[in-house]
Structures are given as structure tokens and as C-alpha cells.
Amino acid sequence: MTKKPNASSRPRLSGRAFLKGAGAGAMIAAIAGCAHGGGATLADQGEPAAKAKNVILFVGDGMGVSTVTGIRILAGQMQGQSGEDYVLSWEEFPNVALSKTYNTNQQVPDSAGTATAIMSGVKTKAGFIGVGPAPKRTECDVSLNHRLTSILEDAEMHGLSTGVVTTARLTHATPATTYAHVPERDWEADADMPAEAIAQGCKDIASQLIDFPGNGVEVAMGGGRANFLPASDADPEYRKKTGKRKDGRNLAEEWLRHDGAAYAWNKQQFNDIDPSTTDHLLGLFEPGHMQFSLDQPNDPGGEPTLAAMTEKAISILNRNPDGFFLLVEGGRIDHGHHEGQATHALHDGVAMAEAVAMADRLTDDDDTLIIVTADHSHTFTLAGYPTRGNPILGKVYGNDDFGEPETQPALLDDNLPYTSAGYQNGPGAVTSLPRPDLTNVDTEAEDYHQQSLIPRSSETHGGEDVAIYAKGPGAERANGVLEQNVIHDIMAKAFGFDSE
Numbered sequence: 001m002t003k004k005p006n007a008s009s010r011p012r013l014s015g016r017a018f019l020k021g022a023g024a025g026a027m028i029a030a031i032a033g034c035a036h037g038g039g040a041t042l043a044d045q046g047e048p049a050a051k052a053k054n055v056i057l058f059v060g061d062g063m064g065v066s067t068v069t070g071i072r073i074l075a076g077q078m079q080g081q082s083g084e085d086y087v088l089s090w091e092e093f094p095n096v097a098l099s100k101t102y103n104t105n106q107q108v109p110d111s112a113g114t115a116t117a118i119m120s121g122v123k124t125k126a127g128f129i130g131v132g133p134a135p136k137r138t139e140c141d142v143s144l145n146h147r148l149t150s151i152l153e154d155a156e157m158h159g160l161s162t163g164v165v166t167t168a169r170l171t172h173a174t175p176a177t178t179y180a181h182v183p184e185r186d187w188e189a190d191a192d193m194p195a196e197a198i199a200q201g202c203k204d205i206a207s208q209l210i211d212f213p214g215n216g217v218e219v220a221m222g223g224g225r226a227n228f229l230p231a232s233d234a235d236p237e238y239r240k241k242t243g244k245r246k247d248g249r250n251l252a253e254e255w256l257r258h259d260g261a262a263y264a265w266n267k268q269q270f271n272d273i274d275p276s277t278t279d280h281l282l283g284l285f286e287p288g289h290m291q292f293s294l295d296q297p298n299d300p301g302g303e304p305t306l307a308a309m310t311e312k313a314i315s316i317l318n319r320n321p322d323g324f325f326l327l328v329e330g331g332r333i334d335h336g337h338h339e340g341q342a343t344h345a346l347h348d349g350v351a352m353a354e355a356v357a358m359a360d361r362l363t364d365d366d367d368t369l370i371i372v373t374a375d376h377s378h379t380f381t382l383a384g385y386p387t388r389g390n391p392i393l394g395k396v397y398g399n400d401d402f403g404e405p406e407t408q409p410a411l412l413d414d415n416l417p418y419t420s421a422g423y424q425n426g427p428g429a430v431t432s433l434p435r436p437d438l439t440n441v442d443t444e445a446e447d448y449h450q451q452s453l454i455p456r457s458s459e460t461h462g463g464e465d466v467a468i469y470a471k472g473p474g475a476e477r478a479n480g481v482l483e484q485n486v487i488h489d490i491m492a493k494a495f496g497f498d499s500e
């Protein structure tokens, strides 16, 4: 379920029918057009802002507003506080807006289409990486004529340094939209691609990172090592990190062609990287996704935290006097939710809050725009009437008739205890009555599946708006209810790029 959360959400017949007919092309054009700055005029309002030298974009994958509230309470409770009034790093940012996350062909979106909207300023279809909405999904030849320019590519063309940091695979949807262009998010390595697409000239996502034109992306760190290494590499250094590439390329080795290049696949190597002498850093810390933050201490090779990767990335990128663009993704908030395990989702959210705090400490509000947002929400909810300070992942203890906290868990109509954290759908679905009795269940355990209504092996995304938090030059444009693609325009305007 961590692999292809959108696999079952391909465009459906009803969606095509909706888009068919005379209005379809016009509608797509209207969406794409308004996408590029015309429609959502809120971002255009206000006084001309100071220019941003640096832009750091944080994407909490799947971090809807209810998830932010859960992260906030958990972070406070981890420090011995009640939690509800705790303030997360990005909650001190002065500018907040709402982001409408739908894809051009999906009411509830996937991460590829949403991340493309954020990076490139154009809403597109679910499953698309850096490609506009015209092609059908997996339609390679058409997609080649509908490539979009991402804010990272724009930054490279303007001579800035760029970086991508994630806890998911570096080739996963959100990070991929900064540097790659494919009409199918699953084409992470050549082994994932149909022969026809390769013959038509489409390249797998991992190779697009390494073959990035010019002097390339300066910093790329996350998981997904298998997509960069050959399937049969005999080098003992790589042996236990099995690759899956069929073309025989060792992309980690190829990375080292860059000036001042370094490659790290474990924590010790990461710690040994000197940012003052490293110009190009590739970190691939897992064959697949990196560990959930709670599991990182158990990883034999060790993994840097998201905050540590953020610090290293900024230290390298900061050396460019012209500035930098950096994407940092808390990629596994989404995966915790898909697994119906709120413990993982919220703890990975706390890890992202630490990364945001790190970025804020290392940069200056006068020249650095920091944006924190989510690509989409999840069906996660916080409900019931827990008393103040109730453990956010624990069973609900309510208040008595005098408003004082009860000493026994609250019982619902079925005389059974419940948790505040839950899902509309997912693996924890209650499929028969009576509901499972939680009296002796540790609902704060990593592997606990919060109860949900509808059974589904992978809990789904949610369709409601998500928040945008911003500070620094140009942050005032994060104001109002915005189409998601306007986030790109806010960043481009802050940089002073002419993106029209």
C-alpha cells in the first residue's frame, strides 16, 4: 500500500464522459489557462514584494488540516504539555491560505497531479509527472509535446542551486515533479516502463534526475536506491542494496561525474559529508522508501532525519550567492495514513515540523520564502469529546457532568471505548458488530489501525482543501482560497522569474 496509492484511481469512464463533447477541450484549456496565473487573481493582489533569494517549499504529503491538528497535539504532548495550544514551527508563519487540490480529471486527487500543479503552475491529470493534461495516461508520444517547466528547472536556468529532499523514494510522485516528465508516475526505473514508451523516447524518472541538463540538481536525498542501481551489479558496496535497472546503468556512480560530487547511502556516510566542500550530493538511504521516523533508530545502516537532511541540503545550497530552490517532502505522512496507522502519520509530521524549524533557523526572513503545504488531504479525523490533554492517539476520556475529566474511558452507544483519531475508510474498518473492544488494546502502538467505516486495504486521500503557510518575501500572496497551482506562481513571482 505504500507503493502505488493511486493504482486503483485511474481515470474512470464517468470522468471521461464528463470531459467528453464540445466543452471538454475548452474546459481543460480553461483549467490549464487559469492555472497559469490568470484565474486565481488573489495571488496577484497586494504591493510588489521584495524579491526572494531563496525559496524552500515543504510538502507534507497527505497533510490535511486535521492531520496538522493531530501533529500539533502530539508534538506538544511529546514535550509533556496538554498539546492543543502547542504551536508548530509553520504555525508561526504570518500568511495562511487554502489550496483547492483537485486534479483536472479527479475530484479527490493523487500526489502526481497535485505536485505537478504546485511545481509547474498547471493543474493536470492524476498520475502525471511534469506533463500537462492533454495526453491520456501512459501516452508517451503525446506527452513529449506537453512537458511543463518546474520551478526547480526554472531556478536552474536562472543559475540558482537546487535541491530535492524526501523521506519517500526520490523517484516518487512529489519529488519527481521537480525534475522529471512522464505521463505515468509508476515509471520510476526503466524496468517499470513498457517497451513502447521507451521506444517512443520516454525516459524513466530516476534517469531523468541523473541526466538533468546543465550542471544538474545540486542536492538529491531520500530513498529509492533500487531505481538507480543495475539489477545485477556485483560491486559488494552495492550488493545488499539490490538494484532493479535493466539497462545496466549505475546512476549513483554516474552522479559522481559532477564537480565536487558525493554519494551516501547510510547515516555514517551522510554524517561524513562536508557541506563546505561538496557541490553535488546524492543520498539514497533505502532501496525503497526511507523508514518511518519511529522506525529509523532500528535501521541497521542508519538514516538521517528529515531535519538533518534539510540542514545538510541548505548548507550546500546556501553557498550559491545567487540563491537556491529546495523542496523538502515529509513523504511518509501519506503512507502512515494509507496504512491506517495514524501513529506513523503523526510522528512523521512531527519530524517534518522539526525540519521546518531547522530551515527557519538556517535562513533569513528577509531573503528566503518558506512555504509549507500539503498536496492533498486524507480521510483522517479527530472526533468525539476527549477532555483537554487526552492522549491524541489514546482512548477517549471525556468530561463528567461538572466538566471535570472522567477516570474511565468514555463508552459509545455500544458500551465500548473509542479513539478520537479515526478514518472514513481503510484497513481498520469495522466490518462486523459488535465493534472490536479496545479496552485492552494499545491504540498508540505503531501498528494499530484506527477504526474506520468502509473497508479498504489502503486508506484513501481526502478531497477537502489543505492549508498553505508562508513567510518571507512574497509570502503575502498566500492569501485567500487559491487553486493549488498558484503556489507555483507565488514562488516564481518571489524569485522574480517571468513565468508567463
Ligand SMILES: [Zn+2]
Residues within 6 Å of the ligand: 005, 062, 111, 334, 335, 338, 461
Ligand atoms: Zn497517497
